[in-house]
Each structure stands twice: as C-alpha cells, then as structure tokens.
Amino acid sequence: MAENKRANPESYRTMQVVNHIRSLLESGALQPGEKIPSERDFARSLKVSRASLRTGINYLAAMGVLKVRHGVGTFVADGPAEFDKASLSIMGALHGFQPWQMFEARLILESHLAGLAAERSRPEHYTALSEEVVEMFAAIDCPSEYLVHDVLFHRIISQASGNPILAALMETVSSALYEDRRKTVEHSLDLRESAEMHRAIYRAIRAGKASEARRLMEQHLHLAESSQDKERAAAPVSEPPPARSRKSSSGTKSR
Amino acid sequence: MAENKRANPESYRTMQVVNHIRSLLESGALQPGEKIPSERDFARSLKVSRASLRTGINYLAAMGVLKVRHGVGTFVADGPAEFDKASLSIMGALHGFQPWQMFEARLILESHLAGLAAERSRPEHYTALSEEVVEMFAAIDCPSEYLVHDVLFHRIISQASGNPILAALMETVSSALYEDRRKTVEHSLDLRESAEMHRAIYRAIRAGKASEARRLMEQHLHLAESSQDKERAAAPVSEPPPARSRKSSSGTKSR
C-alpha cells in the first residue's frame, strides 16, 4: 500500500500547505480566478513559516494550479486546464525525446481530439473555427501571423472536444513541439495547401463526421511533420554532435 | 514576442537556477541518477542564496526531473520519463474533471500504446508481459495482488511502445484514475475474464497484430470502465454525503 515516496511529495509542511489549498479547491471555498491570502497572512493562519508556505505555493504554481503575480498576489488558475509547458521540454533534454516521438504523440492526441470535436462541438465552436480559417487564408503571405491562427485553430478544436484532460495533454506536447519549431527558420512551406486542409477539417467537424475529421487531421499532421523534417535537414541547428560552446547562430529572426 | 509571463516562469533567480541545471542536462554534464552538489555548495557556486536555489530545485523536482532525498542529496531522475502524478489529480479538483473524461483519455492513449507495442516490442518485452499474465492468473483470488500485476502489465506495454512521451502521459492519467479507484472498495469484479483479456492482448502484441491489439485494449478498458461505474453506483463511497453502507466503521472518523 502506498508505495509512495515518489519524486517530491513534499515534506510535512509543504504537503500540509498543498493539501490545505487542495481541500479549499475541492470544497469550492476557492474559486478559479480568486485571490488567495497574502503570503504573510496565509502563513500565519496555517501556522507555518512563510518559506514553507511559499514552497507549497510554488509547487502548485509549477503545475498550473496557481498563478503568482509579483507585487499583486497569488491567484487560482482560471483558464482551461493546462500543465506546465516547460515540463515536457526540460524532460526531453533529460530523456532525449525525439521529434518523431513528439509528433507521434501529437498525432494520436490531436486526431482523436478532432474526432471528438466533430461529435460534440457546438455552434459557438463552428463560428470560432471558421473565423480562424478565414484568418489563415488572409495571412497566407505572412508566416508568423499564419502560425498564430494555426495554433488558435487547433486550440479551439481541443476545447470543442469536450475533454479538458486530452486538451491539456495535447497542449503540453504541442507547445514543446512549437518550441522546437522556433529553432528552425520560420517555415515558409505551402501555406495555401495548409489552409485548405484546415478548411477541410473544419468542414468535417461541422458536418459531424468524426472519422473523417480524424483522418484529415492525421493527414494534415503527417504533412506538417515531413515538411518540418525537411527544414530540419536543411538547417541543422540541432545539437546532436558534441556540446560545443553555444554558437547561438541567432541571426535571421526575420520580421 | 513571447507574451509569456504566464503561470510561474520563475523569477530571475529561479529561472537562472533552472536554466543552469537544464543546460547541464542538455550538455550531458549531468547524467540520470547522478547527484547534484549539496544545496549550500551549489548555491555558493551559482552566486544565489540557498533559498533561491531551493526554489529552482523544487520546481524541477515538481516536474520529476530531480528527486530530492532528505538527508542524502538531490539526484537527477533516472527511471523512465514521468510527470508528477499528483498534478492531474489536483487539477481535477480545480477543473472538475469527470471520471469518464479520464477514461476516455486513457482509452485513447492506452489503445494506441498497445498498437505500437505490437509493432515494436522486442523479446524481452514478450517475456515480461507473459510473466505478468501468469501472475495475474495466479492471483485471481487476491484482488489486491492481481491489481499489482495488472498495473505492471500495462506499464510494460507502455515501455514496449517505444514512445516514452506517450507512456508518461498515460502514466499520469492512469495514476489519477487509480487514485480514484482506491476510494471505491477493492473491486472484486470478474478477474478471470479480465485475465483472459490480458492474455488475448498479450498474444496480439506478440503476434505483431497492431490493430487487433488496439481493439482488444479498447474492449478491455471499456469493460473496466463499466464495471467501475457499477461499483461507484453501488457503493457511493465518495465523500460528499454521509458515506453509509460502511461495514462497522464504528464511530465517526472525526479528526
């Protein structure tokens, strides 16, 4: 039983703080967006030092449950569920995640997300989705702007899927992938074709064709992967060989 | 650019610590399982206070990159990639994740994991897998022990899938689900049937039949979900109202 002892379940004090806040969350005493007491007050009321209180808060902040704003206060996260974006990235540095593995994960998550969206999305989602498609076509000559709407499009699908857990997982993988993408030059791949695919996906979702939406999304991502691979091959900005001094070839940031 | 500022990207000092350790990881200067300098020394060498150093360490520990052992030292995680198990659980308390959403996420992840395992698993995995199946049949009268091997079986599949990212995500969802399960009575559902299904999945994987493995896994999980739902309905041992039906749990558990 409880073979716990895992990573860092927090020592007494920290755990005490985490559990307290957690119970406040579960009992509804603390609502999303709400501000928690100031560290000094809270620490006094919990009978722990401010340092320990902070350890607990940081722990919860690290996993996106709390949001700390210097000079203002600490608040309960309010937006959609979201894990720490950096986690997968840092973890990748440790375990040597390969790009194809991230793509594979994303492919699975996102295709199902699209399928679910086709079954559950509501009018409000259709509107938002179509709007992003329009914006994509409009920004077809501006890669950076196009990317914004691209990301938004996928994010809306996540919401429309009705499963915040899958959406959060996808977001985690996706952002890690995005970070990796920024290292390569702003891809100027065929945006028109990409936009067309997004439109097709949108239509499938709107028509409630789950399997088709899933298939199209898979197709779309496979294409995105191959084109990014191509760029990676053309501009080997990776860091596989030796860990030579940081030759930040940060030049061309375009725009 | 970088409209970041989000959650808790760490303030200067903490970020400094995190980035430093991260670079050590990426450059390979720090290997998994290795011990990092003591807080006092490390803090001095980084020119930051021990408090700040600790904030950074805790941050990394919170996401499973570091493992802190009181009285011993802090080490780089060495096992398979693994996110903080508690995160999804606590997040569920905040965003009100529903059990069916967790099942849905698990279903998608695990079925694909099985499919991938069928394509990539190697002999060593076959052995481990079959062994767990045997153990399951042996523990068919002991739910608690059965569960151990059940979990192990699924975990081996995750490894065999060859995608540590998906495995880690699955583990996160799964453990949250497991925690939820512990609240209900040890399910005494039809273990024999369950064991049979595991064997079938094992065979499909060994035979390299990806789609079949995926299908069987889906079937298995659907069944697991429905039976757990049944228990949940039969024994509302949740914690909202008076948890009655409790066999001689004499007295109030006030504390």
Next chain:
DNA sequence: CATACTTCAGTGGTCATACCAGTGGCGAAT
C-alpha cells in the same frame, strides 16, 4: 572476532527576519 549500539558529519527541511522589487491606489501639486 563478530555484532550491536552510539556518535557524528553531511544533507535537505524549516524558521525568523530584514530587505529588495514590482503594483496600484491615494493624495498632493499643478
């Protein structure tokens, strides 16, 4: 000699306090 117990150095955990650093509002100067 072998074993069990004690001691102790080292590491992370907690605490208290003082001070640094953003925020935002209240109030005085214009």
Next chain:
DNA sequence: ATTCGCCACTGGTATGACCACTGAAGTATG
C-alpha cells in the same frame, strides 16, 4: 481635472541559525 509621485501592500531574495534524516565511521559489548 489631470498629473505626478509617494507609499502601503504583495511577492522575491538573502542570511543565518537550527531541526530532522541518513549513512557510515567509531566504540562498546557478547
């Protein structure tokens, strides 16, 4: 009425002392 700046409040960092846990060296005991 508008603007500017002070200031109280909130989180962030720095110290330094002390507590709690571990593991191994050292000592007493059979």
